[in-house]
Amino acid sequence: MPSGPDFSPSAEFLAQVTRAQRPLYGFISTLVWGHADVEDVLQETNLVLWRKAAEFDTSRDFMPWALRIAQLQSMAHLQKHRRNPLFNSDLLDRIADEAIADRATADSRRQALALCLQKLPQKHRRLVAARYEPGASVNAMAAALGKQPKAVSETLRRVRRTLLDCIERSLSAEAAG
Amino acid sequence: MSAMNPPHNEVEDLLNGLLDKTLSTADETRLVGMLAASAEARDRYRKWMELHAALHWDYAGAATHVPDSKVRDGSALSPPLETNSIGEADQRAFIGSLRLARRSLVVGGSLAAVGLLTLAIGWSALIQLRLGDNGRAASATSPRKMDAIVEVASLDGAASWSDGHTVLSDLAVGHKLSAGMVSLEGESAFLTLRFDDGTAVTMTGESMLDFAARWHKSVVLRHGTLSVDAQPQPPGRPMLIRTPTAEVEIVGTILSVTADSSETQLGVGEGSVRLQRLADGQTVEVPEHHVATASLVTLQPMAATRTSQLPSRYRQTFDGTPCFRCRGKWMAADDRLPSRARAVPFVADRGADGKPIVHYGMTVRDQDHGFVALHDDSVVAVRFRCATPSPLQVMIGMRGPGGSFVGNFEANIHTDNVATEDDGGDDGSNGWRWLEIPTCKFFSSCKDYPDLTPGHSVGMLLVDTFSVDASLEVAEVVVGWQAAKADSE
Numbered sequence: 001m002p003s004g005p006d007f008s009p010s011a012e013f014l015a016q017v018t019r020a021q022r023p024l025y026g027f028i029s030t031l032v033w034g035h036a037d038v039e040d041v042l043q044e045t046n047l048v049l050w051r052k053a054a055e056f057d058t059s060r061d062f063m064p065w066a067l068r069i070a071q072l073q074s075m076a077h078l079q080k081h082r083r084n085p086l087f088n089s090d091l092l093d094r095i096a097d098e099a100i101a102d103r104a105t106a107d108s109r110r111q112a113l114a115l116c117l118q119k120l121p122q123k124h125r126r127l128v129a130a131r132y133e134p135g136a137s138v139n140a141m142a143a144a145l146g147k148q149p150k151a152v153s154e155t156l157r158r159v160r161r162t163l164l165d166c167i168e169r170s171l172s173a174e175a176a177g
Numbered sequence: 178m179s180a181m182n183p184p185h186n187e188v189e190d191l192l193n194g195l196l197d198k199t200l201s202t203a204d205e206t207r208l209v210g211m212l213a214a215s216a217e218a219r220d221r222y223r224k225w226m227e228l229h230a231a232l233h234w235d236y237a238g239a240a241t242h243v244p245d246s247k248v249r250d251g252s253a254l255s256p257p258l259e260t261n262s263i264g265e266a267d268q269r270a271f272i273g274s275l276r277l278a279r280r281s282l283v284v285g286g287s288l289a290a291v292g293l294l295t296l297a298i299g300w301s302a303l304i305q306l307r308l309g310d311n312g313r314a315a316s317a318t319s320p321r322k323m324d325a326i327v328e329v330a331s332l333d334g335a336a337s338w339s340d341g342h343t344v345l346s347d348l349a350v351g352h353k354l355s356a357g358m359v360s361l362e363g364e365s366a367f368l369t370l371r372f373d374d375g376t377a378v379t380m381t382g383e384s385m386l387d388f389a390a391r392w393h394k395s396v397v398l399r400h401g402t403l404s405v406d407a408q409p410q411p412p413g414r415p416m417l418i419r420t421p422t423a424e425v426e427i428v429g430t431i432l433s434v435t436a437d438s439s440e441t442q443l444g445v446g447e448g449s450v451r452l453q454r455l456a457d458g459q460t461v462e463v464p465e466h467h468v469a470t471a472s473l474v475t476l477q478p479m480a481a482t483r484t485s486q487l488p489s490r491y492r493q494t495f496d497g498t499p500c501f502r503c504r505g506k507w508m509a510a511d512d513r514l515p516s517r518a519r520a521v522p523f524v525a526d527r528g529a530d531g532k533p534i535v536h537y538g539m540t541v542r543d544q545d546h547g548f549v550a551l552h553d554d555s556v557v558a559v560r561f562r563c564a565t566p567s568p569l570q571v572m573i574g575m576r577g578p579g580g581s582f583v584g585n586f587e588a589n590i591h592t593d594n595v596a597t598e599d600d601g602g603d604d605g606s607n608g609w610r611w612l613e614i615p616t617c618k619f620f621s622s623c624k625d626y627p628d629l630t631p632g633h634s635v636g637m638l639l640v641d642t643f644s645v646d647a648s649l650e651v652a653e654v655v656v657g658w659q660a661a662k663a664d665s666e
Contacts, residue, residue: 022234029230030223033195038230091213098216099223109224110231132232138197149199157193164224 013053016062017046023063024070026106030099031074031092041077045070064100071096108174109167116166124159131156187211188218192225325353327370327388330377331625333585334366335527335534347527356389361401362524362533364504364540365572365585365622365639376416379404379582381574382637395419402435404581407448423471426451430465433546433580440472444484444546446579454479465579468546484546484579487634490657491549493541505539505651514607520641520649538570538641539651546580547634549656555616557588559640560653562608566593567647571614572622573656574637575629583633584626586619592647609652 021042028041048069056065075092099106117125130141138156142149191208194200200208211218329336329352336348340357348359348368361368361384369379370386372394380386384401388394394416396403403418409429410416418425420436423443430448434441443452445463453460454471461479463469469481496516499507505518518539525536542548557571570589577583595610621627635656642649 022231025234026227026230029233030226035233038233087209088213091209095212095219095223098219102220102223106223106227109227113228113231128232138199149197153193153197153199156197157189160193160196160225160228161189164228167228 013056013058017049017066020063020066022110023103023107024066026110027067027096027099027103028070028074030095031071031087032077037077037081041070041073044077045073048073063103067096067100067103071100105171108171112167112170112174113163115170116163119166120159120162124162127155127159188221189225192222196225196229325355327372327378328353330369330371331379331623332368333623334361334363334368335524336361336366336368347529356387358385358387358399360385363526364523364536364538364641365525365574365587365637367582367585367623369625374408374410376408376410377406379406381582398434398436400437402433402582404431404433406431406581420471422455422473424453424455426453431577431579431581433576433582435580440470442468442470442546444468444580446577446581452479452481468580487547487550489550489552489555491543491635491655492657493543493654495652500541500543502542503540508650515652517650517652520646520651522646525641525643534644536641536643537646537649538639539649540640541638541654542636547576547636550634551575551616551629551631551656552658553616553631554658555656556613556658557616557619557638558611558613558653558655558657559651560609560611561592561640561649561651562610563592563642563650564608564648565645566591567642567645567649568592569595569612569649570639570641570643571612572637572639572641573619573635574639575626576634576636577630580636582636583630584628585622586616586629587622588614588619590614592642 024045025038025042028038028045032038032041045066049066052069056062071092074096075089078087078092117128120128130136131138138149138152142152145152188208188211191200191204191211194204195208208222212222329348329350332348332350337360338345338348338352338354338357339360340355345352345354348354354370359368359370359380361380361382364382366383367379367381369377370388371377376394378386378388378396381402381404384403385399386401386403387397387399389396394410396417397419399421405416405418405427407416407427407429410427416427418427418434420434420441422436422439423441425432425434425441425443427450428448430450431446432448432450433444433446436442441452443450443463445465445467447465449465450463451460452463452469452471454475456471456473457475459475459479461469461481463481466484467481468484469479471479494516495507495518496510499505503518504521504523506521508514508517508519510516520537520539522535522537524533526534528534551573557573559571561569563569568589569592570587572585572587574585575583590612592610595612598609598611616629619629621629638654638656640649640651640654
């Protein structure tokens with residue numbers, strides 16, 4: 001919380017925080033499982049970023065700093081809620097370190113995804129939309145369709161694999177071009 | 178690859194199961210072992226999780242609504258095997274049955290306190306990101322007509338729409354929009370979306386709204402204030418408004434909802450509404466002329482209370498705790514100067530080139546459903562000073578039954594036209610001026626809301642110097658009967 005009644009934030013800082021929302025969400029997703037938990041951690045991260053706004057050295061790169069804060073918040077959330085108990089802190093640290101090192105590629109992958117999604121057949125785009133509708137679950141989809149969750153999940157696996165392959169091809173083409 | 182690397186398909190099966198929550202504990206243990214042992218497995222894990230996150234964050238809406246015409250011939254992607262593919266008709270059937278789920282506001286509690294500016298800048302940045310992402314078509318130049326479910330019926334301020342794939346940054350009246358997210362910028366901004374059946378949803382101030390109408394109308398208010406004038410909805414298919422803390426079920430009514438990440442306030446003008454607190458699932462029926470609040474705190478049972486009679490007089494002297502939704506830099510009194518609020522920059526609109534138009538002002542908001550009733554002979558009075566002469570705008574945002582939005586009204590003057598007080602100081606005055614404006618001098622900011630109706634209440638009061646940073650400071654705001662200042666002293 002900003003101290004005192006002065007709530008005029010630095011516009012530059014706010015723009016950085018806002019611009020970081022999507023990458024932060026992606027990063028937290030690699031550490032915390034579950035959409036609602038990820039959003040909670042993102043919210044907690046935003047609060048910490050806000051509290052530490054005055055400490056941020058504007059000559060430094062914002063994202064690594066923000067990602068480290070998100071990492072700490074993720075760990076705190078997992079400990080508090082005892083989620084992902086199988087993940088130990090060493091493994092989480094390694095995953096976080098590798099994700100931070102790879103963040104430029106992660107941005108490129110997100111951009112490539114937009115085009116790859118357009119290339120999917122409409123029925124698969126609808127499937128993706130249904131799966132990622134707020135509150136949706138494979139079990140609910142399966143129940144509505146009269147199919148087994150495994151069957152629905154298997155179809156989704158193929159769609160995801162298709163998207164990931166497309167993303168890799170896009171990045172390779174970009175690198176070659 | 179090294180012998181440590183697990184079989185590709187096994188990792189992929191486990192990752193897919195993780196995303197779809199079909200893994201057993203044993204499977205999870207196996208996956209964790211693989212991740213601990215293999216950098217390649219972790220790399221694959223990261224890519225799958227990031228894809229999952231990106232689809233959650235950005236692309237669910239787009240996936241439904243991307244037109245086939247955008248897919249180049251011969252470049253369409255299909256998964257290699259289709260044996261278990263799900264039929265299109267089946268998908269349509271169940272898409273409609275899905276309900277909105279819990280969604281937290283990504284900009285949290287204390288950010289919400291400054292959220293107005295945050296969201297304005299944030300949305301601007303998001304649009305810039307989009308432009309940067311694709312380097313071209315991200316800033317759409319025409320509204321989306323495919324699958325349109327709402328039309329922009331009125332707009333004052335800058336509004337953007339996105340379906341997660343395309344951004345339309347210059348919304349205008351008449352645009353037809355498919356499901357997506359609308360962001361409204363501008364302290365005094367408002368935007369009305371009208372569904373086919375005439376149901377109108379009006380956003381006011383800095384607000385973000387997701388909307389859809391697959392099986393039933395559904396709206397997710399991420400942040401801000403919303404008024405709804407709902408037509409009777411089909412049996413069994415109520416309109417739903419979701420906020421970070423509550424769900425509102427509407428059959429047909431007039432109401433308003435204000436939400437941030439920790440609290441939702443509901444006011445009902447006509448009809449009856451069911452409000453559910455998401456934290457514990459408790460519900461309460463809110464009849465007309467009643468208000469109710471749902472927050473993250475579940476200690477108290479939910480209750481609807483009758484809307485209290487609003488006072489006919491309101492006075493703000495900035496010497497207390499800054500009100501939650503007020504805007505401005507609150508400054509404590511010292512030997513020479515009273516408590517006051519200094520104007521801060523805010524996005525008032527966007528120019529044709531998409532650049533924000535920044536105004537300098539301060540805003541008073543109190544009760545979300547209005548804080549003072551207005552009468553024929555009410556006066557709005559402001560004690561202010563500026564470092565440099567400047568045009569001055571005083572705007573009041575009006576609320577009708579249930580807190581519903583009923584228009585913005587403004588009065589414009591020049592600071593030089595307001596006499597300086599003689600406060601007896603060494604220099605004769607600290608530059609303070611006292612301005613009184615009878616409500617009859619206010620004019621409507623929008624033809625859709627032409628009349629300032631006595632009995633309606635003020636929900637927002639804005640004082641600004643347009644694009645001039647004149648170091649405006651406001652020491653007192655009074656809304657009340659004539660001769661407000663004399664009464665206040």
